[in-house]
Amino acid sequence: MIAFPLRRVIIVGSIAGCLCSSAFAVERVKPESPSPWQVSPPAFSKEKQRNNISGVACATDAPDFCLVVTDEGNEAAFIRLTEGKLEGVGTPFPLPVASKEFDAEGATTDGKFFYVVGSHSVKRKSCDDHPANRVVLRFAVDREQRQPGPIKPSGDLWGILENLPEFAGHAGSRACLGDDPPKQRHDLSGRQGVNIEGVAAKDGRLYFGMRGPAIKGAALVVGVDAKALFDGGDAKPSVSRLAVGEKRAIRDLTAAGADLLALVGPDDDERNCSYSIFRIESVGQGAVGARELAVLNLDNAPLSEESEPIKPEAITLLDANSSRYRLLVLSDGGEDGAPLVFDIPR
Numbered sequence: 001m002i003a004f005p006l007r008r009v010i011i012v013g014s015i016a017g018c019l020c021s022s023a024f025a026v027e028r029v030k031p032e033s034p035s036p037w038q039v040s041p042p043a044f045s046k047e048k049q050r051n052n053i054s055g056v057a058c059a060t061d062a063p064d065f066c067l068v069v070t071d072e073g074n075e076a077a078f079i080r081l082t083e084g085k086l087e088g089v090g091t092p093f094p095l096p097v098a099s100k101e102f103d104a105e106g107a108t109t110d111g112k113f114f115y116v117v118g119s120h121s122v123k124r125k126s127c128d129d130h131p132a133n134r135v136v137l138r139f140a141v142d143r144e145q146r147q148p149g150p151i152k153p154s155g156d157l158w159g160i161l162e163n164l165p166e167f168a169g170h171a172g173s174r175a176c177l178g179d180d181p182p183k184q185r186h187d188l189s190g191r192q193g194v195n196i197e198g199v200a201a202k203d204g205r206l207y208f209g210m211r212g213p214a215i216k217g218a219a220l221v222v223g224v225d226a227k228a229l230f231d232g233g234d235a236k237p238s239v240s241r242l243a244v245g246e247k248r249a250i251r252d253l254t255a256a257g258a259d260l261l262a263l264v265g266p267d268d269d270e271r272n273c274s275y276s277i278f279r280i281e282s283v284g285q286g287a288v289g290a291r292e293l294a295v296l297n298l299d300n301a302p303l304s305e306e307s308e309p310i311k312p313e314a315i316t317l318l319d320a321n322s323s324r325y326r327l328l329v330l331s332d333g334g335e336d337g338a339p340l341v342f343d344i345p346r
Contacts (some may be wrong), residue, residue: 099132178268208251
């Protein structure tokens with residue numbers, strides 16, 4: 001982790017104007033600065049990609065060197081972190097997927113490999129099937145050249161999800177997202193369809209954070225054996241349930257020592273919900289120990305080009321001590337992710 005000094009800017013307040021609630025009343029935390037970190041040069045050249053950053057993962061042995069992915073197109077890129085700045089490294093590289101749009105939603109690393117996961121969902125507006133995004137990618141990185149090695153895809157996660165009882169009725173064709181009808185198909189109903197939004201590597205397993213299904217205030221985390229997912233064998237799947245609040249779900253995951261941290265926000269019905277950080281103190285089968293640490297105060301955060309609020313989409317741990325996590329948060333709608341840093345109480 002990057003050993004940047006912690007700055008305490010936490011205030012206490014109520015959650016106002018929220019149509020869906022967090023699980024508990026907790027502190028609202030402002031970013032260290034309302035101005036995003038500088039990004040120069042950007043990781044991606046295309047504006048649509050730059051405004052739709054969806055995942056970030058930093059090398060465990062070189063925390064200033066990170067991977068970023070976008071849910072537009074089918075490329076990923078490397079960045080370098082220094083205090084107050086993100087810098088694109090090299091040029092974006094193509095991901096071997098059978099579509100012009102992979103819908104990459106999360107990235108992580110276990111120290112040996114980087115991993116990128118597609119959403120595994122149907123298309124949001126039409127509910128059309130989108131099998132090209134039902135892939136998890138794995139690759140090592142040439143540290144001297146800062147380039148990816150051979151990229152290995154796996155489509156086995158989809159079969160695992162289809163066979164888990166928790167996903168019965170939520171996976172497959174016409175498994176529309178959320179509870180509302182899709183925007184272009186009002187003849188269809190929402191079915192709380194499968195939608196992966198984040199991934200974290202921990203202790204030889206990959207944990208996938210689900211934006212859908214999200215039912216009765218519970219979000220799901222699916223765990224599998226990382227090696228088995230790509231090389232065969234028993235993936236030993238687990239499904240954890242986290243109490244996060246009605247109409248809320250997981251938007252990203254990151255490892256933090258012995259725990260996982262989850263970015264929690266609106267589920268697929270996209271209500272006006274708050275964004276929170278949860279600590280998952282144990283992860284396994286069934287209900288797990290999870291605690292809401294803070295709500296992200298975005299009152300003075302930058303707006304998108306359409307003057308809409310940005311939507312936190314990706315987190316990575318910069319530093320931690322006995323009382324705080326220091327998190328970098330990248331957001332959908334913000335130029336180059338509009339990088340903001342938050343001190344989160346433990």
